[in-house]
Amino acid sequence: MKILVTGGAGFIGSHYVRTLAERDDCTLTVLDKLTYAGNPANLDPVRGRITFVRGDICDAALVGDLMADHDQVVHFAAESHVDRSITGADDFLRTNVTGTHTLLAAAVRHGLGTFVHISTDEVYGSIAEGSWREDRPLSPNSPYSASKASSDLVALAYHRTYGLDVRVTRCSNNYGPCQFPEKVIPLFVTNLLDGGTVPLYGDGLNVRDWLHVADHVAGIELVRRAGRPGEVYNIGGGTELTNRELTGLLLAACDAGWDRVEYVEDRKGHDRRYSVDHTKIRTELGYHPAVDFEKGLAETVEWYRTNRPWWEPLKSRSKAAQSRLRVP
Template sequence: MRILVTGGAGFIGSEFVRGLLARRTDRVTVLDALTYSGNLANLAPVANLPGFHFVRADIRDADAVGRAMAGQDAVVHFAAESHVDRSIASATPFVTTNVLGTQVLLDAALAHGVGRFVHVSTDEVYGSIDAGAWSEDQPLDPSSPYSASKAGSDLLALAYHRTHGLDVVVTRCSNNYGPYQYSEKLIPLFVTRLLRGEQVPLYGDGGNVREWLHVADHCQGVELALDKGRSGQIYHIGGGTELTNRELVGRLLVACGRDWDAVRQVPDRKGHDRRYALAVDRIRDELGYAPRIPFDEGLAGTVAWYRDNPGWWRPPAGAAGEHPAGA
């Protein structure tokens, strides 16, 4: 199979590409603009494999996308602007990349007769839930410019299935963690600061609840959706471990050998959803998905990776500044 992976130099996309090329004989083309969170070092383990090809291009560039799309059998679309705090500071790149960029990809997939289009999304499109877990049929109710742009791209992808018959599958995941995650997100931000002996910022009362999913388990679910998902269907990919941000920070402090003196509370962010949770019955029952990496094991491995790879770290870029722990 010839697979185009957008955003394949990012955290989740590169995990997917490394795993796919390690296990399978597919030919994989990565299309990535190498913005601040894309890093070619993430693809170094597979860069010299015969099945790997890299194209530096923006998904909003229709000509470049068309050239990359020609001859592909499937698309796995990870590329997105994804940090809520940045979307609050400026929504423009989120709308243009996540919505218009997705439209460019969908048009190219139609034009070139691509067989399957996997659109990777997020639990944040549903907004907050007080108890229980969202099913795939839940109406979307996004709270931030980021989640609104992802909801828009989800609906656009599904509309191309209904209108044009494009073979679209949408996945929505809970919060990812693991090696190679860019240091603006909660876990790598805290780990890298704590290992440097610095203080870390915690939003509000720290009571916001998130469900945590190791990136390798997420990519397992995406691969199942690629291979076996039903056309026009949505699949949730969850990790099954719910923690408040404060509980997570407590575990990170222990793992990094620090105490609560290293934490300072900061005002909560605008529109901060209190809790996310996904029901995974559909992907479990239809595709055989189950998370394989226990959270404590995965978190220990993640902290160890950042401790052992200080040369990979870099501070968050751009004008958004410090991003507190508010996943």
């Protein structure tokens, strides 16, 4: 089985690649543009066991050549930071919508087997109580989530119109090692380790469900191997916290007090609560999150504490941008 993984040098994609590279039943090619969030060091442990291609998913000629030589695609490549989408949506629409369409069109032309499209719970919008099921109408509220919702719909349309075996996953907030330090957990941890402050939006009561990247990767693999064509599968972690609760846990883990918190104006269009119902993937495919949140968070904090050479250059190169980043 020859699998093309787009965005495989990023946080979630590289975890997926490192996991599959340990197996003997597939050959992996990573296609990554290496934007600011793509880090070749994430793939160092599997050098020699994968093929790496630096390129853009909007490059139709390159994508066509790669698609002709592969059996399946797992599509992670995306612009994914909400704050960046608010200040400039162009890259989000180009990569997330046009790039996804470029891949889908090539997949049909070359008779690809399975196309797994990785999406997000943010496409559903905010929910006051209860949890989203996969059949809930999409109601995105940021340029980022709107671009991902658009790509979901295009992908599913390619299944219905052309018969392409498309399978969509929608995950809750991921955390774990090797996450680029613009997202809340690595941003807060690295700021605190450097003796700085952390920014908390509004009243801090926005709620997110937290999913360890290893559990996310396990869920994606279940969908790739045994999911049904044309179906959407939510992948959740089962740990809902307010941003204020999460901040408290991170402060404690870094031996810091609330005097290190800077309260800032709320983000435009900030969704109040995300929560996914992952009954479908549990009952159909046997998914269960395995990483205890307390243990996973402690291990994540320790990883950043002991891997400064990984994250310090990233923060140094984007210091100006980092000063504007906030809780998701």
